[in-house]
Amino acid sequence: MVVGFLFSSCGENEIVLPNTYEPTPLPLKIPPLFAEKILDPVIPFNNPQTVEGVALGRKLFYDPILSGDGSQSCSDCHAPENAFTDADRFSVGIDGDIGNRNSMPIFNQAWNYDENFFWDGRSFGLEGQALEPVKNPIEMHNTWVNAMASLQSHTDYPDLFFQAFGTSTIDSSLVTKAIAQFERTLISGNSRFDKHLLGTLTLTPQELNGFDIFMDETKGDCFHCHGNANNPLWTDNIFHNNGLDAVITDIGLGAVTGNPADNGKFKSPSIRNLQFTAPYMHDGRFATIDEVINHYSEGLQNSPTIDPLMKAIATGGVQLTNDEKEALKAFLLSLSDSEFINNPNFQNPN
Amino acid sequence: MKNLKLFLITITIITMNSCDNDDPVATTGSIRFDFTHNWDGDNVTTDDFNIIQFTNANGDPMSVSKLRYLISNIFLHKADGSSIAIDGYLLVDLSTQSTFAFVSNIPFDTYTSISFTFGFNEADNTDGFYSDLNAASWNWPEMLGGGYHFMQLEGKYLDTTVEKPYAYHMGTARVSPGVFEANHFEISIDGFTHANDAVIEIKMNIAEWFKNPYTWDLEVYNTTLMPNYDAQILMNQNGDSVFSLGEVN
Numbered sequence: 001m002v003v004g005f006l007f008s009s010c011g012e013n014e015i016v017l018p019n020t021y022e023p024t025p026l027p028l029k030i031p032p033l034f035a036e037k038i039l040d041p042v043i044p045f046n047n048p049q050t051v052e053g054v055a056l057g058r059k060l061f062y063d064p065i066l067s068g069d070g071s072q073s074c075s076d077c078h079a080p081e082n083a084f085t086d087a088d089r090f091s092v093g094i095d096g097d098i099g100n101r102n103s104m105p106i107f108n109q110a111w112n113y114d115e116n117f118f119w120d121g122r123s124f125g126l127e128g129q130a131l132e133p134v135k136n137p138i139e140m141h142n143t144w145v146n147a148m149a150s151l152q153s154h155t156d157y158p159d160l161f162f163q164a165f166g167t168s169t170i171d172s173s174l175v176t177k178a179i180a181q182f183e184r185t186l187i188s189g190n191s192r193f194d195k196h197l198l199g200t201l202t203l204t205p206q207e208l209n210g211f212d213i214f215m216d217e218t219k220g221d222c223f224h225c226h227g228n229a230n231n232p233l234w235t236d237n238i239f240h241n242n243g244l245d246a247v248i249t250d251i252g253l254g255a256v257t258g259n260p261a262d263n264g265k266f267k268s269p270s271i272r273n274l275q276f277t278a279p280y281m282h283d284g285r286f287a288t289i290d291e292v293i294n295h296y297s298e299g300l301q302n303s304p305t306i307d308p309l310m311k312a313i314a315t316g317g318v319q320l321t322n323d324e325k326e327a328l329k330a331f332l333l334s335l336s337d338s339e340f341i342n343n344p345n346f347q348n349p350n
Numbered sequence: 351m352k353n354l355k356l357f358l359i360t361i362t363i364i365t366m367n368s369c370d371n372d373d374p375v376a377t378t379g380s381i382r383f384d385f386t387h388n389w390d391g392d393n394v395t396t397d398d399f400n401i402i403q404f405t406n407a408n409g410d411p412m413s414v415s416k417l418r419y420l421i422s423n424i425f426l427h428k429a430d431g432s433s434i435a436i437d438g439y440l441l442v443d444l445s446t447q448s449t450f451a452f453v454s455n456i457p458f459d460t461y462t463s464i465s466f467t468f469g470f471n472e473a474d475n476t477d478g479f480y481s482d483l484n485a486a487s488w489n490w491p492e493m494l495g496g497g498y499h500f501m502q503l504e505g506k507y508l509d510t511t512v513e514k515p516y517a518y519h520m521g522t523a524r525v526s527p528g529v530f531e532a533n534h535f536e537i538s539i540d541g542f543t544h545a546n547d548a549v550i551e552i553k554m555n556i557a558e559w560f561k562n563p564y565t566w567d568l569e570v571y572n573t574t575l576m577p578n579y580d581a582q583i584l585m586n587q588n589g590d591s592v593f594s595l596g597e598v599n
Contacts, residue, residue: 037478037481037484038481038484038485039481039482039485111485113485212493215491215492215493216491216493216577217491217494217574217576217577218574218577221574223487223489223491224487225487227487228487228489228491229478229492230477230478230484230489231484231485231487231489233485236486236487261399261400261401261415304513305400306515307415307515308415308416308504308505308506308515308516308517308573309504309515309517310515311515311517311572311573311574312573313514313515314514
């Protein structure tokens, strides 16, 4: 209230008093199960959530101005209808280049407590992550110097940065702070399974059976890496070799740590919203959920760094029956949150 | 009950405030409990992970790739039978260097023994109650009695020339579907004289999990041990001898 009064009373002179300007705080809308079950989200002390910061981040996320030729935005590879991943196995950069990893979905990232981002964990913090695609030659292929100049000379952005951060001098740090603020609002916690846990919906017997298979160490044994009813993130955000290949070509975490024991390890993704996030695995090799389940059931490949949790490696997998596979899939799909992908606050504002 | 890692911050602030009073004679001091890990005396850190370099009592070469465990309710016992209770718990995780608990305002005295619970006792082992443990996916499945894991010790062992996985996971024991048995146990190790701010080393000999009294055969018990009642009880019995008092500084 006081801040608003000062701001309006200054009228056109607000730039004279930049230190008195404060954007409007915007607390995250934390789903009840998250508030009840797990630790608070990670919000850097130097980048609090604000109305203006989130609005700016959302505009930037959907604006191709950040790319080298003005043709590609973050959303091109992180589309809301796909829970902010890419339906293509490998995303195509502005020059037509493709990478070797599948774009990661973006939701509930404020609860990635270790703050290791990307499949191989190479960036620390959402702000740090957002620096990368803009300058990656096979993605948006820009330079930050050029991106900042484009924003600075834009008719709207200097004002929007002032509103968000109290300065109209744009730099990469503020760009990534704004994008990270928007990304932290991308919270998914209202699937059928969430409603089941809240007691407002009854799951089908098949879905419940699938959850039992998920939680049963003698069946699916999925919970060690993918959460449980007390962890609504449905991931441990830790790196594992899940037995995809006998010969590992993309060494993943091993390239980041330099430790050969980490070769072939990639971050466990959340199993929320699988209905929208195909294809699957770090390299998008599986087009369907059935293929993913078949991998863990019969398709495991041994390698020196395979996780001991891939316990049934001697028999190629946990050997689920067809009925068990169908039930497991039904449970997984009960973690789809269509309210999340259709949330109007998350769509393109431009 | 508090996470002892979080306890650190509040206690530190209180201690700093109390220093302002120029209290002439301190009657209490802090203690940092350092959990260290060894294999029959050889220090084990994450640098040793994933290398088949240990040989268990059964003669099987093996590696460690993960070691996480939960301890709770530390007590410092005195000769007169009274004790100081340090309410709280600690999830020790070698991969995150979360290996110590810091407590303050512990009265200077001679303590004849230190005890703590491995895992949670039945009163504390409430399903889904601890947000930090939930966030770490440390939960124990409801179908096995719920609550939390007490330990996850994982790695590989060599069966002649073939590497095979093991996952020595401990928690509540399932006797039969719907019938469960608490599986925590109490550790008691030597005491110490507390006269200054102290660092107390509590040593875990990982080899003991495979040795005493049951010579652990990884060909019999390797994976899917959580629902295996016999394995759970053997872990409990072998756990008795894994901890000892190390250096006190």
